[in-house]
Amino acid sequence: MPRPIEALVHTAALAHNLAVARRLAGDARVWAVVKANAYGHGIERVFGALKAADGFALLDLAEAERIRACGWRGPVLLLEGCFEPRDLELCSRLGLWHVVHAAEQIDWLAAHKTHEPHRVFLKMNSGMNRLGFAPQAFRGAYARLNALPQVGEVSLMTHFSDADAPRGIAHQIAAFSAATADLDGERSLSNSAAVLRHGGTPGLHNDWVRAGILGYGSAPDFPEHDIAHWCLKPTMTLQTRLIATQALQRGDTVGYGSRFTAERPMRIGIAACGYADGYPRHCGSGTPVLVDGRRTGTVGRVSMDMLAVDLSDCPGAGVGSLVTLWGHGPGGAVLAIDEVAHAAGTIGYELMCALAQRVPVRTVD
Ligand SMILES: Cc1ncc(COP(=O)(O)O)c(C=O)c1O
DSSP states (O other), X not given: OOOSOEEEEEHHHHHHHHHHHHHHHTTSEEEEEOHHHHHTTOHHHHHHHHTTSSEEEESSHHHHHHHHHTTOOSOEEETTOOSXXXXXXXXXXXXXXXXXXXXXXXXXXXXXXXXSOEEEEEXXXXXXXXXXXXXXXXXXXXXXXXXXXXXXXXXXXXOOSSXXXXXXXXXXXXXXXXXXXXXXXXXEOOOHHHHHHOTTOTTOOOSEEEEOGGGGXXXXXXXXXXXXXXXXXXXXXXXXXXXXXXXXXXXXXXXXXXXXEOSSXXXXXXXXXXXXXXXXXXXXXXXXXXXXXXXEEEESOOOSSOEEEEXXXXXXXXXXXXXXXXXXXXXXXXXXXXXXXXXXXXXXXXXXXXXXXXXXXXXXX
């Protein structure tokens, strides 16, 4: 028998969340961001549910080939553009649009032989200080690109550092707008947090929004807001079963390092899920978990293949009981991945991307 752990990818929830993005995006077109193997869900698994998007934005050529192999003929955007000159050959062959964030990428384009001019998204560093041309260098890059026969349409983009946080996006919009006011081209500025929180901000104009995490049912600004607030649904469930129970006496400890000590007699269950499955080791006792749909908490340290859960309020639970680590539980119960991430001092993105290879994945409606 295989271990009872499995992950579920919920296609109806993916489609629902995409519809939320589309509604909030207004007239803008929506990139479904499927980098990092669709945030750990699997590009091929999410494709059917997300093909109502206007395009797919992703990281590298391997992912682009996979989305084309799914049968997608529409726009595909490489979010970091090319990593070396020969990447341009595949861009030409697969009709990929690509970000241009550095002068070297323009040099490569200038030396590239292609029949079809490329569509590029010129990226401004408006304050994130990660990728992109500084505002004062942006117009020069724009002019260079427009002069190249290898380049067709030039679109303009930037990326927000604080769309989910108090600092917000106004300072970056100001930098972007000042440097691009009279430049032709479609604009793409907003990520999920900007779509959710900053629609209608003066000066924010998107022809394309880039919706990543919201599509996967995680709130970028948790705990300020949760997915219920944003009307999003979890798209990934991690579930397993209890494989043992233990009756503890007062003073008994649980797991490596004896991090938990029972203050009274209590029952715990041992679930077949550990950090080697992608469950975070850095969450302390009390991290929320569902047992047969009932909310309880973890107990002690997470080990490689197992973790312990408190069964004090789950009298009917025993070996075989369903344990939902995140996502959808029985009876309509929901445990947002953000709650688990928060308990581990991280974000939903990291947990979904870190789902381990060894966990079998099933696609459900
Ligand atoms: C350039 C760019 N656009 C869009 C996204 C999507 O962000 P989110 O998942 O927060 O919507 C990312 C993700 O990091 C990104 O790097």
